[in-house]
Amino acid sequence: MEGIRYFDVRHVTGTVTHIDIDNTRVESAGTSFVDRAIIRILGQKGWGILAIDSYTRPNGRSFEELLKRGGSLASLTSQEVTLADVPGGIIPVPALREDPGDVHLEEKQELLSGIEKGARIDGIKSTRASYIERTETVRFENSSGEEYSYSLCRSGFSIMAIAEREGDMQMGYVRKHAIQDFNLRHRQECGNVAATRAIALLDARAPRGGAMNAVLDPELAGVFAHEAVGHASEADLVQEGGSVLEGTIGRQIASPSVTIVDDPSLPEFGFEPLDAEGSRVGRTEIIRKGRVQAFLHNRETLAAVGFGHAGNARAMAGEPPQVRMSNTFIENGDSMVDELVSECRSGILLKGSRGGQVDPGRGIFQFNAEYGYLIERGEVGEMVRDVSLSGEILKTLHAISLCARDKKMHQGYCGKGGQSVPVSDGAPHVLLIDAVVGGSGTH
Amino acid sequence: MGLPMFSSSMRWWVAVELIEQILHEGAQRVDELEVYLFSGFSVSARLKRHEIHYASGANQQGLSLRVIHKGHIGTSATMNPETWNACMDAAIASASLATPQDWEGLPGPENLDPTPVNYDPDVTPDAKTAKTLLSELVEGTKSYPVEITSGSAEVARYTGTLANTSGLCYQDYESMVSVGVETIVGQSTGYEYDASWKMDIDPRIVGEKAAYLAHSSQHGKDIVSGNYDIVLSPIALAQLLGGVFLPALSGKNVHAGRSRLASLQGQQVMDRTLSLRDDPFHPRGLSSCRWDGEGTPTRIVHFVENGILREFAYDLKTAYRYGKKTTGNAVRGGHGGSPTIGTHTLTLDGREENLREGRVVHVNDVVGAHTANPLTGDFSVELSNAYVLQDGTVEFPVRKAMLSGNVFNVLMETGGISKDTRVVGSMILPEIQLKNLAIIGS
Numbered sequence: 001m002e003g004i005r006y007f008d009v010r011h012v013t014g015t016v017t018h019i020d021i022d023n024t025r026v027e028s029a030g031t032s033f034v035d036r037a038i039i040r041i042l043g044q045k046g047w048g049i050l051a052i053d054s055y056t057r058p059n060g061r062s063f064e065e066l067l068k069r070g071g072s073l074a075s076l077t078s079q080e081v082t083l084a085d086v087p088g089g090i091i092p093v094p095a096l097r098e099d100p101g102d103v104h105l106e107e108k109q110e111l112l113s114g115i116e117k118g119a120r121i122d123g124i125k126s127t128r129a130s131y132i133e134r135t136e137t138v139r140f141e142n143s144s145g146e147e148y149s150y151s152l153c154r155s156g157f158s159i160m161a162i163a164e165r166e167g168d169m170q171m172g173y174v175r176k177h178a179i180q181d182f183n184l185r186h187r188q189e190c191g192n193v194a195a196t197r198a199i200a201l202l203d204a205r206a207p208r209g210g211a212m213n214a215v216l217d218p219e220l221a222g223v224f225a226h227e228a229v230g231h232a233s234e235a236d237l238v239q240e241g242g243s244v245l246e247g248t249i250g251r252q253i254a255s256p257s258v259t260i261v262d263d264p265s266l267p268e269f270g271f272e273p274l275d276a277e278g279s280r281v282g283r284t285e286i287i288r289k290g291r292v293q294a295f296l297h298n299r300e301t302l303a304a305v306g307f308g309h310a311g312n313a314r315a316m317a318g319e320p321p322q323v324r325m326s327n328t329f330i331e332n333g334d335s336m337v338d339e340l341v342s343e344c345r346s347g348i349l350l351k352g353s354r355g356g357q358v359d360p361g362r363g364i365f366q367f368n369a370e371y372g373y374l375i376e377r378g379e380v381g382e383m384v385r386d387v388s389l390s391g392e393i394l395k396t397l398h399a400i401s402l403c404a405r406d407k408k409m410h411q412g413y414c415g416k417g418g419q420s421v422p423v424s425d426g427a428p429h430v431l432l433i434d435a436v437v438g439g440s441g442t443h
Numbered sequence: 444m445g446l447p448m449f450s451s452s453m454r455w456w457v458a459v460e461l462i463e464q465i466l467h468e469g470a471q472r473v474d475e476l477e478v479y480l481f482s483g484f485s486v487s488a489r490l491k492r493h494e495i496h497y498a499s500g501a502n503q504q505g506l507s508l509r510v511i512h513k514g515h516i517g518t519s520a521t522m523n524p525e526t527w528n529a530c531m532d533a534a535i536a537s538a539s540l541a542t543p544q545d546w547e548g549l550p551g552p553e554n555l556d557p558t559p560v561n562y563d564p565d566v567t568p569d570a571k572t573a574k575t576l577l578s579e580l581v582e583g584t585k586s587y588p589v590e591i592t593s594g595s596a597e598v599a600r601y602t603g604t605l606a607n608t609s610g611l612c613y614q615d616y617e618s619m620v621s622v623g624v625e626t627i628v629g630q631s632t633g634y635e636y637d638a639s640w641k642m643d644i645d646p647r648i649v650g651e652k653a654a655y656l657a658h659s660s661q662h663g664k665d666i667v668s669g670n671y672d673i674v675l676s677p678i679a680l681a682q683l684l685g686g687v688f689l690p691a692l693s694g695k696n697v698h699a700g701r702s703r704l705a706s707l708q709g710q711q712v713m714d715r716t717l718s719l720r721d722d723p724f725h726p727r728g729l730s731s732c733r734w735d736g737e738g739t740p741t742r743i744v745h746f747v748e749n750g751i752l753r754e755f756a757y758d759l760k761t762a763y764r765y766g767k768k769t770t771g772n773a774v775r776g777g778h779g780g781s782p783t784i785g786t787h788t789l790t791l792d793g794r795e796e797n798l799r800e801g802r803v804v805h806v807n808d809v810v811g812a813h814t815a816n817p818l819t820g821d822f823s824v825e826l827s828n829a830y831v832l833q834d835g836t837v838e839f840p841v842r843k844a845m846l847s848g849n850v851f852n853v854l855m856e857t858g859g860i861s862k863d864t865r866v867v868g869s870m871i872l873p874e875i876q877l878k879n880l881a882i883i884g885s
Contacts, residue, residue: 019540022699023699023700025542025544026540026541026542027541027542028516028517028518028537028541028781029537029540029541030517030518030519030533030534030536030537030540031519031533031536031537032518032519032520032521032530032533033519033520033521033522033523033526033529033530033533034522035521035522035523036522040497046494046495046496046497046498047496047497047498047499048497048498048499049497049498049499049500050499050500050501050502051499051500051501051502051503052501052502053502053503053504053505053522053523054504054522054523054524054525069500072570073497073498073499073500073570074497074498076488076495076498076570076571076574077488077494077495077496077497077498078494078495079491079492079494079495079496081496105536105540106540109540125700126699126700126701128699128701162700162701162818164700167706169703169818169819170818170819171816171818206821209668209823209845209847209881209883210668210883236491237592239491240491240492240592240593241492241590241592241627242592242593242625242627242632244630318501320497320499354814354816355811355813355814356811356814357810357811357813357814357825358810359632359810359827361592361625361627361630361632362630362631362632362827363630364810364825364827364843365810365825366810366811366814366824366825366845367811367814368811368814368823385816385821386816386819386821386822386823387823388811388814388822388823388824388825388845388847390810390811390825390843390845392843436845436883437883438823438824438825438845438846438847438883439823439847
């Protein structure tokens with residue numbers, strides 16, 4: 001069609017099932033229905049995009065009308081967009097271990113209740129358990145005649161327990177998500193883990209903030225990789241001039257013990273069988289032995305910025321694709337965790353994550369641990385709570401002095417540009433020298 | 444291109460007919476049924492550096508059903524209202540699983556003024572409007588030598604019809620216009636935005652402010668760790684209030700043992716000069732309304748009056764369960780979601796002072812506010828566009844520092860609030876001075 005260089009359509013249909021159990025009551029449970037499409041039209045310059053709820057693929061002239069509408073939006077743009085030629089193609093979706101769709105809602109509710117019961121021990125005042133299951137079918141087509149479709153199920157639960165003593169309250173929680181599996185079975189102990197931690201935190205003190213050595217557990221070190229490197233390596237930010245990693249290809253920005261990777265093809269929570277614009281997915285080594293190797297890309301940023309390959313375009317149903325991380329991790333090193341703790345000498349061991357945030361242009365990030373322990377004379381000591389870390393992307397990565405060899409992935413959701421997508425982050429235990437720790441205590 | 448490029452797919456009379464059909468069917472199957480039918484149309488355009496990268500039009504629609512049968516409450520939603528039958532089946536199945544509770548009925552119709560409170564017919568969702576907003580935004584950034592990284596403008600109209608088997612049927616219209624822009628110079632960044640339901644925002648001022656923030660934060664210096672008086676901008680204040688203080692005011696959290704404020708009604712929870720309200724009639728509120736998400740007439744809710752905790756927020760479900768009265772605080776999460784407890788237009792009043800007297804650290808924004816402990820209120824966040832001021836004059840921008848404290852504790856003593864307020868999402872807030880907070884610098 002005249003003026004239209006390219007188009008693609010990504011239509012997502014599916015169901016979202018949730019259960020919310022609050023202090024043993026089933027607060028709500030049920031299923032809702034999703035049906036959204038995004039149609040992108042590349043005009044002479046930039047994109048025209050249509051988002052349509054409840055989409056039926058029109059045929060013939062009606063479809064052309066739709067493209068024309070998008071084309072007229074595209075005609076208002078001024079940015080010259082070029083798409084790199086990249087391999088398309090879909091990789092197999094991992095087989096369903098157990099299909100959550102085959103399990104009756106009542107059974108799910110009973111299993112979730114069992115997890116919540118595990119948290120209702122002496123000293124616990126409030127418990128809440130929730131389950132979410134999202135089954136989506138994605139249909140993709142583009143003007144090159146490529147058509148793909150796949151279905152994927154992501155599900156997960158969380159249990160939160162609140163302990164109270166003499167007016168003081170603390171919370172503990174456990175969250176677990178899975179793809180292509182039903183993960184509520186044999187999880188009762190998770191309730192107990194959350195409850196026990198909430199009670200222990202009543203005796204924990206807030207540490208005094210300042211610079212100190214810190215050992216991060218795999219979950220927190222994964223969030224560290226995500227915030228400190230992942231976002232800044234997203235090439236849309238590099239292209240916009242909004243990342244401190246611009247112009248750093250080949251530069252040593254981390255200690256040689258650090259290799260950081262993103263890989264949507266891994267069967268983890270951030271898995272994609274192809275990306276949101278139909279490109280083939282694969283492994284990107286963002287940092288290899290401390291040197292910047294590549295950025296994460298879609299077709300447009302690959303053409304504009306280079307260094308790497310496409311395959312990291314991701315989107316929520318009915319939203320325009322953005323360059324996003326998928327499964328991001330720090331590779332294993334060769335140290336033992338004990339070595340990290342004794343090498344730390346005096347500092348802090350931080351565990352679990354309440355999330356983080358980064359300003360990639362300024363190169364400053366912040367992330368928060370759920371709890372931790374003081375390390376004194378190379379030994380793990382007293383428990384502490386509410387500890388944040390902040391740092392500068394181009395400096396802090398040099399501070400990773402040791403990586404253990406116990407890498408583990410954790411699942412979560414990541415927000416960018418108003419869209420939240422499933423991701424996993426991972427790492428082994430790592431030792432940071434002279435980390436900036438924020439805490440409101442005097443201890 | 445004065446008209447929307449494609450209008451909302453469902454006309455008013457078609458919507459009413461559909462709702463009547465759903466209510467009729469529902470009444471045969473359950474005690475009570477509530478229907479919320481939503482549609483929206485928005486046009487947005489996005490800048491990459493200083494040029495328009497994409498322009499988009501979005502047609503949104505949704506149907507949300509809630510059934511109540513013998514005290515069992517069930518919900519479901521769909522983006523395709525034509526498939527309402529499956530949605531009703533799902534809502535009924537949902538109810539059968541929920542633990543039953545005391546329930547005294549959905550509200551009936553009241554004689555409320557139907558004139559929309561946040562709808563401006565001049566807010567026209569067309570691409571030309573979005574483009575004009577963006578070019579003014581770009582112009583504004585030229586006030587300082589900085590680069591734009593990204594920016595956006597959006598113009599939207601929404602309509603929602605709420606109806607139930609008690610005979611209530613209210614229709615509401617909303618409009619919204621918003622712009623935002625990120626700037627950078629060297630490694631110094633700035634971000635500013637504005638939103639209104641009227642065509643009264645000035646993208647030039649937004650662009651200028653974003654450019655000023657990046658420009659003025661260059662050559663930052665380290666600040667010595669210690670305790671400082673802090674002035675939080677409305678943006679920074681909104682983040683700390685929204686993540687910690689507001690959830691603690693929800694009646695649901697209060698009764699479920701998840702609120703630190705639960706046992707403090709009638710006691711001091713803020714500085715004696717501060718009053719925190721939900722004012723659903725505030726003329727600038729983006730989500731102001733005369734009825735809430737389940738049709739209860741709204742009223743001003745006095746959460747905190749002169750520092751004393753007065754009220755918690757309730758919806759029907761929580762009120763019936765705990766023998767309270769709804770405060771009209773049901774809101775629909777996202778468009779077309781089920782009702783939950785929330786606020787419409789949160790305001791903070793207090794003693795107006797010159798907040799910049801003496802030596803203060805002015806904080807425009809914080810990084811990582813969502814990592815604050817929502818239960819205890821403990822936070823430690825990184826500062827963004829922070830400045831050390833001496834009697835109102837910038838002494839130096841702060842290069843990098845963390846701010847730590849406890850949201851509940853820091854609000855107990857304030858050096859006053861600013862006269863000017865700004866709209867931040869569903870809040871309208873002033874700047875506030877907080878005393879003696881810990882900064883971890885160098």
